[in-house]
Amino acid sequence: MSLSAGAAAGAALAACGSSGPSESTTGTGSGAEASYWFLSGPPGEPIRQGAVDRFNKANSGGQIKVTTFQNDAYKDKLKTALGAGQAPSIIWGWGGGGLKSYVDNNQVDDLTDWFAQNAAVKDRLFPASFGPATINGKIYAMPCETVQPIVMFYNKEVFEKNSLTPPETWGQVMELVPKLNAAGVAPFSLGGQSRWTNMMWLEFLFDRIGGPEVFQAVFDGEANAWNNPASIQGLTKIQELIKANGFVKGFSSITADSNADQALLYRGKAAMMLHGSWSYGIISAEGGNFIKDGKLGYLNFPTVEGGTGDPSNTVGNAGQFLSIYSKASDAQKETAKNFFKSLLDDTEQQGWIETGGVPIVKGSDAKLATSPDKDFLNFIYQVSSNAKYFGQSWDQALSPTAAETLLDNIAKLFQLQISPQQFADSMNQVIGK
Amino acid sequence: MTTLIDKRNIAETQRPAPGKKRGVSLRHYNFLGGLAGWLWLIVVLLPIYWIVITSFKLQSDYYATNPLVPPSNPTLENYRFVLENDFVRYFMNSVIVTVGAVGPAVLVSFMAAYAIVRGSAASRFLRGVNGLFLMGLAIPLQAVIIPIYLIIIKLQMYDTLGAIILPSLAFAIPLSVLVLGNFVRDVPKELFESMRMDGATEWGTLWRLAFPLTRPALVTVTIYQGLTVWNGFILPLILTQTPEQRTLPLALWSFQGQYSINIPAVLASVVLTTLPILTLYVIGRRQLLSGLTAGFSK
C-alpha cells in the first residue's frame, strides 16, 4: 500500500474487464529476449505496450517480451519473483526505498556509468525525476512515463453554493472547516484506511513549515530527526484539523483503492481532497459530467503561516522507474538498455498526454495545448516544473520496514491514539532501519 | 486422550436417553428461549434480506431509497456487471481448487484411516502415524503460512492453483482420517473376518466392504472439507497474485476493493459467490446437519 498504489489504481481505473498477465510465462527468458513486467489496465497499459511494440518492430535483434499485472498484484509478485530468483530482466517500479531494498540485495544493476556514456538519454528528462532513481549517489533506474504531483482538488459547486473561496493558507483552511461542517458538507475527503493518503498531508505540512530538510534528515538517518520543531508543529496541526472535524466522518474506514474518497468529492459530500494528479483520470471516468461541467477545481497545497518552506514545493511521484535485473544475461541487459533509449518518443509522450498525464520530458508542455484536458495538464506541468523541490513520497523513500512503521504510526496519529511527541518518539526508533 | 476416560464419556454422554421421552420435556413454552430464538432469526435474516434486495437495486436508486424496502424496479444490471468481471473464471478456479484438494484428501484419508484401524494393533508405525495426525489437528494453518509460502516459491508453484491445492489437501487430512477412522472402526469385525476367509485382499476389502459402509461419513467429510476449501481466503491471498488464479473469496475481496462505493454490485457478487453453497445446503441440508451432529457423537 503506498502512494504508488494509488497512482496505479488511478491508472488502472475503469478496468471493467480485469486485465491480468497477458503471458503466463515468468522468469528471465532466454537469449537476448528481455522480459518486462508492468502494470495492466487503461490508460497506462496500451501506451507501455505501444512503446514495446515499436521497439520490437524497429529491432530485429533483442526483443522485449511483456507480462502485465494489476497494480495490487504486481508488488507482491515481483518481491516473490526476486526471492525465487525469477524476476524479469526489466523491473518496473516506483524508485526510492523499494528500489533501495533491491539494491541492498544486489538484485539490480548500477546504471551510473551507462548514463554517463549516454548523456543524451539523461539530459532530456526532468532532473527531479532522477531523485528516486538514485541510491547512495548512484543511479539504479531509468526514469520513465509521467510526473504525478499531489494537489488539492475541490468541488467548485460546493464552494459557490456556500459563497466560500478555496483556501490558500492553513489559517483559511481552519476557518473553512466549521463553515463547511455547518453547511452539512465534510471539509475534506480522505481514504484514511489506506494510510498513505494521510501521509500526504504530513508530507506537505512538514515541507511548508520547515522545508524539505525536515524529512531529508530522517532519510539521512540523523538521530532524533523527528523531534525537529517543524515536525512536531506539523503533527500538531494535523491533529487540530482532525479534532475540528476537518475530515469526512468515518475516514479511517474508507479505502482509497476503492475510490470512495474520490466519490465523496464528486458527489458533493466533501468539499476538498488532497490527492495525486491521477485522481483527475479517475474522476473523469467515474464522476459522470463532473469535470465536463467544470465543477472540479485544483490548487497547490496551501501555505502555512510562518513556515519557511517554499510554497512552490510539491510532493508525489517524480516518475516511474525501470531497473535492470542483475541476474539477467548480458544479452538481455543489452536489449534492455537499447529499449531504455527508445522510451518516451513523441508517440509515447502524446499517448500519456491523452490520458491526462504529463511526460517527464523537458518541453513536453508544448504538446499539451491540443489536449481537451489542457487546463489541468498545464497546471500539473507548472506545478512540477516550477517546484523548487519535488519531494518523494515518504513510504517510497524509506525501506519497506521503516515505511510500515511510519504508516502504522500515521494511522494512530490520525486516530488521535498517540500525541505528536509519541509519534516522533516511536519514529525516532526506526530511523536508519 | 486415554481410552478409558473416553469410553466412559461416550457411555455417559452419547447414549440416547432411554424410553420414548428423549431430550428435554418442555411442557411449558420456554419464553426466554423463544424470545432469543425469534430475535436471533431477525439478526440472521436481516442482513441476508438486505443483501438480496440491494443487489437488485440500481446504484442510483440505492442512495435515494429506503434501504430496507425492496426495489420498485428490480434490475439484473449488477449481476451482469459482476458476471462480466470474470466471475465465471473465479468460479471455475474455486471449483478446481475445491475438487482438486478435497477429492484426493478424502481418498488418501480414507485409505490411511483404513490402514490405521486395520493395522495399528500389529504396527507401531501406524500407531505413530495416527498420533501424528492427532497432533496435526492442533496446527493452525495461519501459523505455518510463511514456511508454506517459502516451500511453494521453491517449488516454483507460486501463483498457480496447485499452490492452493497442495496445502489445502494436506490440512484436510488429519480431521478426515480421524472421523473416517471412527466410522471404519464401527464396521463389525466379523465382516472383515469373512472377507478375509473369502480370500479378499485388504485393497479389495477397503472398496467392497469399508467403502459402502462408511459412505455417509465420506459424504459428510467431503461436504465439510469442501466448504472449508471453497471459503478459504488466506491461502489464495498469499500464494497467488494474478486475477487469473483468483478463487471466489479473494475475487470478492478484490472486487469490493475496486468498487466499494457501488454497494449493489458488491452485494450482487456476494450473492453470486454464496449461491452455489446455499443451493448445495438446500439439497444436502439433512446430510450436512446430521453428519455434523454425528461427528459429535462419534
Added chain:
Amino acid sequence: MTIAPPVVHTAPPAASSGGRSGSVTWMAWPALVTFVAFGVVPLIGVLLLSFTSWNRLSTDIPFTGLDSWRTVLSDPGLPHALWVTFLIMALSWLFQTPISLLLGVFIAAHKRYRSVLAVLFFIPLLLSQAAISITYKALLDPNFGLGAGLGFEFLQQDWLGNSTLALCVVVFVVSWQFIPFHTLIYQGGIRQIPASMYEAAQIDGAGRVRQFFSITLPQLKYTVITSSTLMVVGSLTFFDLIWVLTAGGPGDATRALAVDMYQRGFKADLMGPASAIAVILVLVGLALALGLRRLGGRDASSSQLEGV
C-alpha cells in the same frame, strides 16, 4: 475456514485381529507424505525461520540467531496484539456462550418449526468470512451504508473508524457467524440429558429456571468446555474476517496476533519476526487447549482448532 471441525473422540484404534500390518501400511503413506510435506515440515520450518532474517526479496535466508525474537519481544506491538487477541477471545466468548446456550435449549425441543429455525440459523456458517465481512463493511459504511440510507443517527456511528466500536463490530460479526455452530453443539448436549432427571425435578416442584440451573447447566459441563475450547482457541486464528473488515485498524485497534503476523511478514517483509509471532500463536493455542482440557478433566483437545 468456516466451520469448526466436529468434536471427535480420539480413542486409539481398537485392536483388530484381522490386519496383517504389512499389507495395509502402504495405504497410510500417501496421506502421511502429503501431511508431512505441508503440515509437519512447515511447523518445523516456522520455528527455524524465526531464527533468520529472511526478507523474501533475497534468495538466501541468513541465520541471525535470536535477533528476530529480540525484535518481537521488545516491540510494544506484541503485548498490544496479545491484548487485542485476548479481548476478542473473551468478548466473543461472553457474547456467544449465553446466546448459544439459550438457543440450544430452544431448538433442542422436538418441534417442527424449531428445526426449520435451526436450518435458517445455520446459514451464516456456510458463508465465507470474506463474504460476511464485505457485507458488514458495506452495511456499516458511514457514508454509503445502511445508517446513511435510513437516516438513523444511531446507526451512523463511525463503526469501523472508532477503535472501541471496531473491536465490538469484529466480536459481533464473529458471533453472528459462529453462534449457530455452538448452538448446534449445545443442542446435541441437551438432547443427551436423560428426561428422567427433569421428571424427578418436577416431582420435587422445581421450576423451569431452577431446572435449568440445577440440571441442564451441570449436565452440560463438558459441552460447555468443548464449545469454549473451540471458541477460545479458534479465536486465535481469526484472520480472514479481521483482515477484510478492518485490516487491523483503525490504527492498530483490531490487530490481533494473526493479523500482526501477516503485516510483519507480507507487508513489511520481515519474515523472521513474523515467524516468531507464528510460533507464539502456536504456543498460546496449545497452552489454552491444554489448560481448558485440564479444567474439564477430560479430553476436549482433539477438536481445538476452529478453522484449521
